[in-house]
Structures are given as structure tokens and as C-alpha cells.
Amino acid sequence: MKIFSKEQIYEGDQLTSKKQNISSTELMERAGIQIFNWLHVRMQGAQVPIHVFCGIGNNGGDGLVVARHLITHGYNVHTYVVNCSDKRSKDFLINYDLIKQTTKKWPEMLGCQADFPEIHKDDIIVDAVFGIGLNRPANDWVKLLFAHFKTSKAFTLSIDIPSGVYTDKAPEDDNDVVWANYTLSFQSPKLVFFLPETSKFTTQWEVLDIGIDREFLFATQTEAELIGKHEVLPIYKPREKFAHKGDYGHSLIIGGSYGKIGSVVLASKAALSIGAGLVTSFLPKCGYQIMQTVLPEAMVITDENETLISDIVFDFEPDVIGLGVGMGTDKVTITALEKFLKNNTTPLVIDADGLNILSKKKALLKLLPETTVLTPHPKELERLIGAWKDDFDKLNKAKAFSKKYKVVLVIKGAHTITVFNEKYYINTTGNPGMATAGTGDVLTGVITGLISQGYDALAASVFGIYLHGKAADIAIEDVGYQSLIASYINDALGEAYIDLFKQPEQPQVEEEKTEEPK
CATH class of the missing domain: 3.40.50.10260 (YjeF N-terminal domain)
Structure with a gap:
């Protein structure tokens, strides 16, 4: 709309x-x-x-x-x-x-x-x-x-x-x-x-x-468009009968540090649940056993460092990379990310500590491939674009930032707003239960998994945000706002897809009862 x-x-x-x-x-x-x-x-x-x-x-x-x-x-x-x-x-x-x-x-x-x-x-x-x-x-x-x-x-x-x-x-x-x-x-x-x-x-x-x-x-x-079911249905790409996993891309999720391996688990599972053909998780050595145990569908590569990311090296060509979740901002990690960005040409989705590192070293923003997706929450956004006087000033600064660096900027909130090419795409799904740890990690995985299937960065962001919020709306029907956790959103992503094709229920009309003739 x-x-x-x-x-x-x-x-x-x-x-x-x-x-x-x-x-x-x-x-x-x-x-x-x-x-x-x-x-x-x-x-x-x-x-x-x-x-x-x-x-x-x-x-x-x-x-x-x-x-x-x-x-x-x-x-x-x-x-x-x-x-x-x-x-x-x-x-x-x-x-x-x-x-x-x-x-x-x-x-x-x-x-x-x-x-x-x-x-x-x-x-x-x-x-x-x-x-x-x-x-x-x-x-x-x-x-x-x-x-x-x-x-x-x-x-x-x-x-x-x-x-x-x-x-x-x-x-x-x-x-x-x-x-x-x-x-x-x-x-x-x-x-x-x-x-x-x-x-x-x-x-x-x-x-x-x-x-x-x-x-x-x-x-x-x-300039602005409201995104609901009717707006995302044309974006959806149905699967072919003879398709195989190679047709839906290989996502690489990079992140994690000691005590924060769960964020990589959530993002990797989301990428798989949203339809990526293959997912590999790159994390410190301390996360190897956790990832192999909790998510057997994912492949795992570990850094040489036991507790943090120190050197991002892998021997295959992913279709998209989601990075930053749980990664930390240690000097060693910042150096590793800088080295990686100087040589990378693969599409990126960057969240959490990946954004915080970009805020610390803004020169790195110029190294991002065009249409890189950045997914900041309000504080991370402020670190990227500077303070704003009101929400309209925030949107103007976000649009200027997006144009300058040619990135898709996802402003997370009650109505998550995607900013790109002079336009704002305002999401209508989601609920207050999403104000809990890990929901942003799931969104990173969702957008990454959609890009791996061939959706462009903007479509993957708009569609992914909608599905992410709809999954949360479905999940709260069973658990309520206070008890919603990120894993439940992951588990409901399939139902969010199914909901795209559900017709609204028609109200049932009771038949008029008539007495039998005596």
C-alpha cells in the first residue's frame, strides 16, 4: 500500500x-x-x-x-x-x-x-x-x-x-x-x-x-510503501519439481565468540529454515561441538583461534555471507574483518558486532559490495549515521547514508523500515514479544538465506522482514508476548510461508432452525 x-x-x-x-x-x-x-x-x-x-x-x-x-x-x-x-x-x-x-x-x-x-x-x-x-x-x-x-x-x-x-x-x-x-x-x-x-x-x-x-x-x-501480504506475494519464488539443493545457494554465516555461539546457531538455522540449499557456519573452535550437535544440517568451519574470530579463511565460494552475529569487537577480530573486506566480492548481510566494527572504522564502509544489507537496531544505527533530532531527521540521514554507500539499510523496530534508492518500505508484521535476545540473529539468517536462493538484496530484505515478523505473530498465539524467544520464531518460519497462501476465513452463518410440521 x-x-x-x-x-x-x-x-x-x-x-x-x-x-x-x-x-x-x-x-x-x-x-x-x-x-x-x-x-x-x-x-x-x-x-x-x-x-x-x-x-x-x-x-x-x-x-x-x-x-x-x-x-x-x-x-x-x-x-x-x-x-x-x-x-x-x-x-x-x-x-x-x-x-x-x-x-x-x-x-x-x-x-x-x-x-x-x-x-x-x-x-x-x-x-x-x-x-x-x-x-x-x-x-x-x-x-x-x-x-x-x-x-x-x-x-x-x-x-x-x-x-x-x-x-x-x-x-x-x-x-x-x-x-x-x-x-x-x-x-x-x-x-x-x-x-x-x-x-x-x-x-x-x-x-x-x-x-x-x-x-x-x-x-x-x-517515497514510502506499506508492506503486507499483498505486497510480498509477487516477490515469492515457487520451487521447481526437479530442483536440488544447489539451486538454492550456499550461505556462509560468520560470527560467534566464547559465550556467544548461540547467535550463530540461530542465524544458521534461520538461513536453512527460510530455504537456503546449503549453510556453512564459520566460528571459533569453541563453537565446533555446539554447532555440530545442535544443528546437524549445517556444515562447520572453525577459526584457528579457540575463543574469537581472528582470520576469516575458507576454501569455497558462497553465494552470500551473513556476518557479525555474536562476533565481538576484539582488536584481533577487527583486523580479521578489515582484511576480509579488502578481498571480498560476495554479497553481504551485516548485523550486530559487524555493524559496531564498521562504526568504529567507518573507512571500511567503502569496502562493502553494492547492495550490502545492514540490519541495525536503533543504537547501532545511531553509531552508523549519527544522532538525529526526530524520526524524520533519522529517515533523511538513513536515506543519505544508503545512497552514499549504496547499501540496503534495515532499521529494526516495531515497524521495521527498509531504506534503499530514495524509498522507505515499512513492515506491518511483528509484535512486542520480539523484544528479546536473538531475534535479530534470526533476521540476519532469514535475509541471508533468501539472497542465497536468488532474491536480490532489497527483495530479500523486504520479504525476509515480513516473514520474520509473521513467524513471530504465529508463535505468540501459543506462547504469548512475554514467553516468545528467538528459537520459536525460527520454528514458525515454515508456517509463515504457508500463511502467504491462506485465504481469509469466512464467517460461519448458522442455518435457521425450523420446526417440523406436526
């Missing part, structure tokens, strides 16, 4: 009005009706007080449309205009006149804290104060209104985006915005829904189709 920028959304609105021969007011009516329908289906006429807070721009116009339809359908509606400026949009004014023609109970004007209405915990708030066009902080009394929403603990539904949230930067203060329980986003989700600093402002979100021109939606290239 594409994530359109603010500018692209405006362009789509204008193009739709032109091609469908409708006014911007009619498009606003269409959007407002979609919000109303969403509420109407769920409320079924319930007389819970609904407080609709409208700004004086187009987002406020959407809110007035919603309020008008709620009123005409007999709901208990209280409409307010948040009078924060002298400027009003044309479509806001049109809908303000329409709602005055609909009810004798005109919208109440709010201009200061003394005007705030009483809101109870069981009420509903519809937030239509600010939309995606916001470019400066709200007035102080408007911030107090947002705090009033939060204090009430009423269910808060935001239209398009929580008010006070920008589309291209983080708010200066978390109290400057609406904290929504649910956000209904027009046509496309917003990037802010997936970033650590701003995703907290809406607990859930949903996209509503408001009929934006289909050709525009299909043809427009976006």
Missing part, C-alpha cells in the same frame, strides 16, 4: 475534482459521509453524546459534514467550532451554512478555556480541528482543549490525522496534539502512524476510500 505525501494528497484531490467533474465541496461531502457511515454502522442509533470539534479549515469542514449527517439521523450531537483564526476555508464556510440550515442548534463557538464543554468518560469525541496542512503549533488555549479531551477519557476519533500532528516533523511537545483512540485516514495511511515518536498519538487507524482517481493512485510513485 502506498503512503502518499501531503503534497501528493493535495494533487490527488485536485485531479479527482477535475477528472470526475466534481467540486472540492462535493469531494468533502463524500469524505464526510464515509466517516459518518463508519460511525453509523457501529453505533446503530445509540444516543451517546457525540462532541464534534471542528477547526476552520478543510478538516473542520469534514467535521461539519459528519455532524450534519449525524444530526439528520437522530444522533445526540454537539457541534463546536474551534475559532483559532480569522481565516476560514471556502469549503468550511459552505458546510457551516449547510449545518445551520439543518438544525436550530447551531455550532457553538469556542474561543478560550472558559468555553470548553463538559465531556464525560462515556461520551464520544470527533476530532476535526486540524488536518494535514498544519505547519505551526496550535494556540495555547487550543492545546488546553486537547488536554481537556485527554482528561475526559472519552473515546476520541480523529479525522484523517490526530490534530496537532505534522506530516513531516515531530511535534515539539506531546501535549500539543490530540491523543486519538482511532484515526480514520482518507485514501492512504500517514507516515506518522509508523514512527516511534508519533505512532503513539493514535492507538488504531483505518483507511477510508473516498474515491480518489484510480489512475492517479496507481501511477503515482511514493
Whole structure:
């Protein structure tokens, strides 16, 4: 699913009005009706007080449309205009006149804290104060209104985006915005829904189709894309009947040190479980017996050193190398990695201590083959690209880093983001149970194993991250968040593949029971 920028959304609105021969007011009516329908289906006429807070721009116009339809359908509606400026949009004014023609109970004007209405915990708030066009902080009394929403603990539904949230930067203060329980986003989700600093402002979100021109939606290239099952299915490569292990490549996993051999076990098993034809593990001598015992499917090469990697030497040509897991950053290991990188031309996936060594000696980054995959967690990312002021600055720095060194950068997190060639690929699978030791090692093995099967580095990253997260989602169904460990994710990778082709379950309808004639 594409994530359109603010500018692209405006362009789509204008193009739709032109091609469908409708006014911007009619498009606003269409959007407002979609919000109303969403509420109407769920409320079924319930007389819970609904407080609709409208700004004086187009987002406020959407809110007035919603309020008008709620009123005409007999709901208990209280409409307010948040009078924060002298400027009003044309479509806001049109809908303000329409709602005055609909009810004798005109919208109440709010201009200061003394005007705030009483809101109870069981009420509903519809937030239509600010939309995606916001470019400066709200007035102080408007911030107090947002705090009033939060204090009430009423269910808060935001239209398009929580008010006070920008589309291209983080708010200066978390109290400057609406904290929504649910956000209904027009046509496309917003990037802010997936970033650590701003995703907290809406607990859930949903996209509503408001009929934006289909050709525009299909043809427009976006900077960010949301990755789900439909996006990864075309990436999947089915196996041929007469295939053999040589067709699916030979992965080499390099890493480990005394006390950290388990990371190589996890990565090597993941590479096999995701479909690599052959896997060889390169580790210190102390890991030989462990690896041969725990993972008999893997071949093993050992360093001459008993406890750490000191010289990376092997006598075959792997299709891809995953390195860094559990490797440590001893001076001897750093020297060994530097020597290896100077002579290596094989595709690489680098994680953990491999990244930490690159951070210590950034000149080594120039030795990486093009489209090397780097998989940092936030702290490792900071060491690579430097500190950032907010998540948008982080993405910009990550993109610049990716372009400079021609690498695929995987930013691990709740929504892992893959950065490459001016684009962001945002993952939708995974859960909080993955915040446990070893899950990153499994991801390294997954991406390495996919590259060995012939997937290019970007496809392997996007597909691998999806499968990795889906495996974790499957595993928690049996063990829950707290008890999830990396080995369970490894064990569920096969089920993640199978899930790609599962059809959604249809709800069962009970047959109507009829009495037999007497």
C-alpha cells in the first residue's frame, strides 16, 4: 500500500475534482459521509453524546459534514467550532451554512478555556480541528482543549490525522496534539502512524476510500510503501519439481565468540529454515561441538583461534555471507574483518558486532559490495549515521547514508523500515514479544538465506522482514508476548510461508432452525 505525501494528497484531490467533474465541496461531502457511515454502522442509533470539534479549515469542514449527517439521523450531537483564526476555508464556510440550515442548534463557538464543554468518560469525541496542512503549533488555549479531551477519557476519533500532528516533523511537545483512540485516514495511511515518536498519538487507524482517481493512485510513485501480504506475494519464488539443493545457494554465516555461539546457531538455522540449499557456519573452535550437535544440517568451519574470530579463511565460494552475529569487537577480530573486506566480492548481510566494527572504522564502509544489507537496531544505527533530532531527521540521514554507500539499510523496530534508492518500505508484521535476545540473529539468517536462493538484496530484505515478523505473530498465539524467544520464531518460519497462501476465513452463518410440521 502506498503512503502518499501531503503534497501528493493535495494533487490527488485536485485531479479527482477535475477528472470526475466534481467540486472540492462535493469531494468533502463524500469524505464526510464515509466517516459518518463508519460511525453509523457501529453505533446503530445509540444516543451517546457525540462532541464534534471542528477547526476552520478543510478538516473542520469534514467535521461539519459528519455532524450534519449525524444530526439528520437522530444522533445526540454537539457541534463546536474551534475559532483559532480569522481565516476560514471556502469549503468550511459552505458546510457551516449547510449545518445551520439543518438544525436550530447551531455550532457553538469556542474561543478560550472558559468555553470548553463538559465531556464525560462515556461520551464520544470527533476530532476535526486540524488536518494535514498544519505547519505551526496550535494556540495555547487550543492545546488546553486537547488536554481537556485527554482528561475526559472519552473515546476520541480523529479525522484523517490526530490534530496537532505534522506530516513531516515531530511535534515539539506531546501535549500539543490530540491523543486519538482511532484515526480514520482518507485514501492512504500517514507516515506518522509508523514512527516511534508519533505512532503513539493514535492507538488504531483505518483507511477510508473516498474515491480518489484510480489512475492517479496507481501511477503515482511514493517515497514510502506499506508492506503486507499483498505486497510480498509477487516477490515469492515457487520451487521447481526437479530442483536440488544447489539451486538454492550456499550461505556462509560468520560470527560467534566464547559465550556467544548461540547467535550463530540461530542465524544458521534461520538461513536453512527460510530455504537456503546449503549453510556453512564459520566460528571459533569453541563453537565446533555446539554447532555440530545442535544443528546437524549445517556444515562447520572453525577459526584457528579457540575463543574469537581472528582470520576469516575458507576454501569455497558462497553465494552470500551473513556476518557479525555474536562476533565481538576484539582488536584481533577487527583486523580479521578489515582484511576480509579488502578481498571480498560476495554479497553481504551485516548485523550486530559487524555493524559496531564498521562504526568504529567507518573507512571500511567503502569496502562493502553494492547492495550490502545492514540490519541495525536503533543504537547501532545511531553509531552508523549519527544522532538525529526526530524520526524524520533519522529517515533523511538513513536515506543519505544508503545512497552514499549504496547499501540496503534495515532499521529494526516495531515497524521495521527498509531504506534503499530514495524509498522507505515499512513492515506491518511483528509484535512486542520480539523484544528479546536473538531475534535479530534470526533476521540476519532469514535475509541471508533468501539472497542465497536468488532474491536480490532489497527483495530479500523486504520479504525476509515480513516473514520474520509473521513467524513471530504465529508463535505468540501459543506462547504469548512475554514467553516468545528467538528459537520459536525460527520454528514458525515454515508456517509463515504457508500463511502467504491462506485465504481469509469466512464467517460461519448458522442455518435457521425450523420446526417440523406436526
